[in-house]
Amino acid sequence: SQTIHQWPATLVQPVGSPLSLECTVEGTSNPNLYWYRQAAGRGLQLLFYSVGIGQISSEVPQNLSASRPQDRQFILSSKKLLLSDSGFYLCAWSPAGETDTQYFGPGTRLTVL
Amino acid sequence: QKEVEQDPGPLSVPEGAIVSLNCTYSNSAFQYFMWYRQYSRKGPELLMYTYSSGNKEDGRFTAQVDKSSKYISLFIRDSQPSDSATYLCAMSDLYSGAGSYQLTFGKGTKLSVIP
Numbered sequence: 001s002q003t004i005h006q007w008p009a010t011l012v013q014p015v016g017s018p019l020s021l022e023c024t025v026e027g028t029s030n031p032n033l034y035w036y037r038q039a040a041g042r043g044l045q046l047l048f049y050s051v052g053i054g055q056i057s058s059e060v061p062q063n064l065s066a067s068r069p070q071d072r073q074f075i076l077s078s079k080k081l082l083l084s085d086s087g088f089y090l091c092a093w094s095p096a097g098e099t100d101t102q103y104f105g106p107g108t109r110l111t112v113l
Numbered sequence: 114q115k116e117v118e119q120d121p122g123p124l125s126v127p128e129g130a131i132v133s134l135n136c137t138y139s140n141s142a143f144q145y146f147m148w149y150r151q152y153s154r155k156g157p158e159l160l161m162y163t164y165s166s167g168n169k170e171d172g173r174f175t176a177q178v179d180k181s182s183k184y185i186s187l188f189i190r191d192s193q194p195s196d197s198a199t200y201l202c203a204m205s206d207l208y209s210g211a212g213s214y215q216l217t218f219g220k221g222t223k224l225s226v227i228p
Contacts, residue, residue, distance in 0.1 A: 006156075041121075043220040044157075044201070059215075090156050101147060102216060104156035 002027035006091050006105040013112055019064075019078040021108050023091030026072065031093040033074040034102060035066055038088040050074060051096075086112045116140050119202055119219030128228050132189040136202035136219045139183065143204040143217070146178050148187045151199045151221065160200075161187065192226045199223045 003026045013019060025031050035047040046059045048066035056066050063082060067075045074091055088109050092102040119136045126132055134148075145164050149157035161176040163169045163185075169176045175188040185204075189196055199221040 041220070044216075044218040046215060049215070088154075092156075101145075101159060101162050103159060104149075107154075107156045109154065 002093070002103070004091060004093055004103060004105040006089075006108055008108060009106065010109045011111070013081050013110065015083055015112055016080050019076070019081050019085070019110070021076040021089055021091075021110075023074040023076075023105055024072055025093045028072070028093070028095060030071060030096040032096060033068060034092040034094075035074065035076050036090040036092060036104075038090060038107075039086075044090070048076070081112045083112050086110055116217050117202065117204060117219045120222055121220055123223040123225060125225045125227060126192055128192060128194060128226055130192050130226075132187075132192050132196070132224060132226075134187040134189075134200050134202075134222050134224070136185050136204075137183055138185075138204055138217075140204075140206070140217070141180075141183065142206040145205045146176070146185050147203040147205075147216070148174075148176055149201040149203060149218075151201060153198075157201055194226045194228050197225045 005024050007022055032051050034049045036044045037047055038044050048056055048058055050056050050068045053068050053071055064078050088107050090107045091105040094102045117136055117138045148161040150160045151157040161174055163176045163178050166178050166180045173190045177186040185202060201221045202219040203216045205216045
């Protein structure tokens with residue numbers, strides 16, 4: 001069966017510091033990968049998605065970036081965090097060729113102070 | 114007008130009640146409809162997936178889609194305290210060129226089932 005991991009689970013960072021969140025998927029090959037942010041009262045916002053290694057599409061202009069260095073690894077980064085980057089970050093995957101359903105990881109709660 | 118509207122609640126019901134959760138949408142291109150359950154501080158969990166109008170049943174859960182009215186529902190029979198969570202509806206259409214579907218989510222309805 002497939003499993004999706006995210007770490008860290010919780011993170012508190014000062015404004016202006018860098019960020020690196022990691023997501024890995026097990027039990028599948030060539031998945032589509034997604035990064036979402038969930039802010040209170042604002043629902044799920046798609047940030048990035050990837051259909052393959054090195055292929056990243058950005059949905060929202062911001063100071064965040066994403067990379068996919070390996071088939072089942074997806075990384076969300078920032079060089080300098082803003083207060084507005086606080087939120088619950090969720091990684092998701094969908095099977096290649098069956099992309100109408102997405103499966104979410106446990107999430108990372110980021111607080112920027 | 115937002116693409117997907119979902120009453121945020123909170124909705125509080127006694128144990129054993131029938132719960133009805135709803136979403137309306139404006140984009141007639143949506144073809145796939147999902148319901149996710151999200152417990153506090155956890156990632157969303159896919160509950161139901163439907164395509165086209167009609168009903169789909171899975172245990173105590175029934176998903177209903179009415180494309181003519183652009184309205185979807187999730188019914189929970191014999192609700193349990195363990196059903197207390199936020200329920201998110203999600204919809205998608207074919208995203209041209211990328212081979213990847215994007216989901217449009219409702220903001221979620223928070224449900225509490227009281228013992």
